[in-house]
Amino acid sequence: MRERKIKILIAKPGLDGHDRGAKIVALALRDAGMEVVYTGLHQQVEEIVRTAIQEAVDIIGLSIMSGAHLTICENLLERMKEEGIESTGVVVGGVIPARDIPKLEQMGIKGVYPGGTPFDVMIEGIKAISSKL
Amino acid sequence: MDIAYSSKKGEYMGVAKYLKDEKGAITEVEYQSGIKVKPTYTPADLAAIGFEYEKDLGDPGEYPFTRSLHPQGYRSRAWTTRQYTGFGTPEETNKRFKYMISQGQTGLNVAFDLPTQMGLDSDSPRAAGEVGRVGMAVDSLRDFEIAFDGIPLDRIGTGLTINAIACVMLAMYQALAEKTGFSRDRISATPQNDILKEMIGRGAWIFPVDHAVRLVGDSIEYSMKALPRCNPVSICGYHIRESGATPSQEIACAFEIAKSYIENVTARGIDVGDFVGRFSFNLNVFGNLWEQIGKFRAARKLWARMLRDEYGIQDKKKLFLRGLFGGGGSGLTKEQPENNIMRSAFYALGAALSGAQTTALCSFDEAYTIPTPRAALLSLRTLEIIMDEVGLRDTVDPLAGSYFIETLTKQMEDKIQEEMTAIQQAGGMIHSVSSGYIQRKVAQQAYAFEKGLQSGEYVKIGLNKYTDDDVGGPDVALHEHDEAWVEKQIKRLQKLKKVRNSQAVKSTLKALEKGTRQGDNVMPLLVDCCREYATVGEMTSVLRDVFGEWQEPGIF
Numbered sequence: 001m002r003e004r005k006i007k008i009l010i011a012k013p014g015l016d017g018h019d020r021g022a023k024i025v026a027l028a029l030r031d032a033g034m035e036v037v038y039t040g041l042h043q044q045v046e047e048i049v050r051t052a053i054q055e056a057v058d059i060i061g062l063s064i065m066s067g068a069h070l071t072i073c074e075n076l077l078e079r080m081k082e083e084g085i086e087s088t089g090v091v092v093g094g095v096i097p098a099r100d101i102p103k104l105e106q107m108g109i110k111g112v113y114p115g116g117t118p119f120d121v122m123i124e125g126i127k128a129i130s131s132k133l
Numbered sequence: 134m135d136i137a138y139s140s141k142k143g144e145y146m147g148v149a150k151y152l153k154d155e156k157g158a159i160t161e162v163e164y165q166s167g168i169k170v171k172p173t174y175t176p177a178d179l180a181a182i183g184f185e186y187e188k189d190l191g192d193p194g195e196y197p198f199t200r201s202l203h204p205q206g207y208r209s210r211a212w213t214t215r216q217y218t219g220f221g222t223p224e225e226t227n228k229r230f231k232y233m234i235s236q237g238q239t240g241l242n243v244a245f246d247l248p249t250q251m252g253l254d255s256d257s258p259r260a261a262g263e264v265g266r267v268g269m270a271v272d273s274l275r276d277f278e279i280a281f282d283g284i285p286l287d288r289i290g291t292g293l294t295i296n297a298i299a300c301v302m303l304a305m306y307q308a309l310a311e312k313t314g315f316s317r318d319r320i321s322a323t324p325q326n327d328i329l330k331e332m333i334g335r336g337a338w339i340f341p342v343d344h345a346v347r348l349v350g351d352s353i354e355y356s357m358k359a360l361p362r363c364n365p366v367s368i369c370g371y372h373i374r375e376s377g378a379t380p381s382q383e384i385a386c387a388f389e390i391a392k393s394y395i396e397n398v399t400a401r402g403i404d405v406g407d408f409v410g411r412f413s414f415n416l417n418v419f420g421n422l423w424e425q426i427g428k429f430r431a432a433r434k435l436w437a438r439m440l441r442d443e444y445g446i447q448d449k450k451k452l453f454l455r456g457l458f459g460g461g462g463s464g465l466t467k468e469q470p471e472n473n474i475m476r477s478a479f480y481a482l483g484a485a486l487s488g489a490q491t492t493a494l495c496s497f498d499e500a501y502t503i504p505t506p507r508a509a510l511l512s513l514r515t516l517e518i519i520m521d522e523v524g525l526r527d528t529v530d531p532l533a534g535s536y537f538i539e540t541l542t543k544q545m546e547d548k549i550q551e552e553m554t555a556i557q558q559a560g561g562m563i564h565s566v567s568s569g570y571i572q573r574k575v576a577q578q579a580y581a582f583e584k585g586l587q588s589g590e591y592v593k594i595g596l597n598k599y600t601d602d603d604v605g606g607p608d609v610a611l612h613e614h615d616e617a618w619v620e621k622q623i624k625r626l627q628k629l630k631k632v633r634n635s636q637a638v639k640s641t642l643k644a645l646e647k648g649t650r651q652g653d654n655v656m657p658l659l660v661d662c663c664r665e666y667a668t669v670g671e672m673t674s675v676l677r678d679v680f681g682e683w684q685e686p687g688i689f
Contacts, residue, residue, distance in 0.1 A: 015247035015263055017336015020376050023576040023689040024583050040687035041336045066247055067614060071262030097501060097611055115500060116467045118587050
């Protein structure tokens with residue numbers, strides 16, 4: 001049986017506008033055969049959840065550079081629960097210090113890919129997360 | 134902006150591409166801008182490009198300024214050092230400003246937090262989690278009074294790294310000067326104020342393109358009349374390069390952006406010669422050393438020639454491409470972070486060999502954190518060592534006359550012009566930004582570059598070569614963000630709202646709205662608002678109500 005295409009929403013939450021990383025990841029995931037939707041900049045958590053519902057994505061990928069990743073992830077997961085899409089997997093990339101990775105995982109973030117993570121590692125990680133959803 | 138990367142291995146982007154034979158000898162070198170480099174250069178190369186000293190170089194300080202803006206170069210004055218600084222509250226930032234000045238820094242460059250950059254007050258729900266993170270929080274003139282306490286505003290020039298609401302911060306800086314006893318004709322501020330590059334690369338935009346460019350034009354026009362020592366716009370090829378542009382595209386984009394701002398102001402019936410002399414640039418230093426040097430020399434020459442031949446400017450000083458050549462963040466790595474100290478030193482050397490007027494370096498720890506005091510100081514020391522220890526002040530433009538450098542400078546000049554033509558053919562800069570043409574181009578180049586890095590085709594020490602962990606793991610001290618700062622900032626804002634003259638705030642904001650709608654210059658109106666302690670959020674809300682927000686093309 002042919003594998004179903006993974007659909008992923010690449011989102012830039014918060015106020016940071018550095019989107020080189022988000023766009024590179026979007027292109028890499030598209031080249032890896034995934035269906036990629038990109039939110040554009042300055043998205044509030046509510047907007048990201050709304051887009052995730054409308055687009056019926058399997059995974060939400062957040063790109064965060066500002067240091068606000070803990071607050072943003074917590075808010076997003078809470079909002080997803082309220083909207084009943086907590087089964088959608090969430091992964092995070094950007095400037096994420098190593099010490100915060102366990103905190104994010106404990107919170108319910110399924111994968112953390114700090115800047116410089118090889119595309120293969122990220123792609124395989126997302127595939128594995130998606131297969132368990 | 135298309136660049137064909139012909140290669141025996143196929144096409145890819147790299148800072149420079151090297152092909153080698155089976156013994157490891159280099160057989161081909163190609164720079165990012167698409168220039169092939171030969172193993173040796175001779176007088177025949179200069180003859181081939183029709184090199185003439187007077188036409189192509191001129192003496193230092195003489196048109197076309199390829200060699201230097203000043204006849205004596207760094208002999209008369211070393212470069213200004215301006216490390217990007219700011220975090221947490223105005224109090225914390227003030228301490229760091231004073232520390233950097235005590236360590237020999239000669240200018241300031243203020244980092245604002247994201248809520249401030251986006252025109253939000255610290256108590257806005259959208260600011261949650263971001264207050265004081267990547268820069269200093271500023272809600273009102275009260276915060277500027279604290280941040281600049283004890284700083285001699287007539288002697289220290291200040292870069293204000295803010296764009297969408299640069300007009301607000303420039304107005305606030307004037308209000309600050311007046312309150313602290315410095316007349317407005319003696320202060321020197323350089324707001325970044327380059328909104329078109331935000332739309333291409335850095336993303337801190339608010340208003341739609343036309344309105345946003347009008348605000349840039351308003352601050353240029355106002356500065357010309359009221360703030361003679363301020364540089365109202367710093368045009369940033371820098372961030373476009375960080376987003377994936379090549380060095381020649383970086384300069385081409387910066388010049389096409391500059392032309393957009395010039396056109397906005399001249400459309401008001403103002404002579405270009407009355408303001409363009411105060412334009413400054415912010416350009417990037419990472420990459421191949423020679424390509425950067427060729428780029429800076431070519432850029433100085435092209436800018437002067439464009440202003441003279443296309444805009445008819447004769448006054449020599451108004452032809453200067455002034456600015457900051459620095460940063461280089463994209464050249465730095467998260468892996469083996471201490472290596473970044475060495476990398477930055479070579480980037481700074483390139484800037485010094487190119488006659489940079491002002492400089493600053495990214496700190497080695499920036500892939501992890503905003504710089505710690507130690508990291509910021511190491512950057513400053515790097516710049517000081519280059520000026521004070523190894524001889525960069527000895528003679529002006531030491532590379533002049535090199536068969537290679539002069540050939541390369543001429544080739545870069547041609548490449549930049551090709552890239553400018555490409556933007557013009559795509560409908561000009563404003564159209565290219567609105568349609569997302571440039572954004573897509575640089576994103577695709579950035580992706581190709583990243584693939585080259587990951588495959589190891591493009592060598593990066595510590596990242597894909599010599600990657601042993603014991604050379605130095607990522608053991609970086611992190612800047613600590615303090616939640617107490619956020620609380621303090623919000624409390625100050627709430628207190629301010631109780632003690633200020635709320636009637637005066639209301640009426641100045643009302644006047645701002647009226648003036649903005651009828652197309653008046655917003656600057657004097659913003660100065661009035663700032664004097665009465667209107668908040669950044671209140672002033673921006675007025676502009677947002679009148680202008681709306683930009684809908685970015687969002688393509689990749």
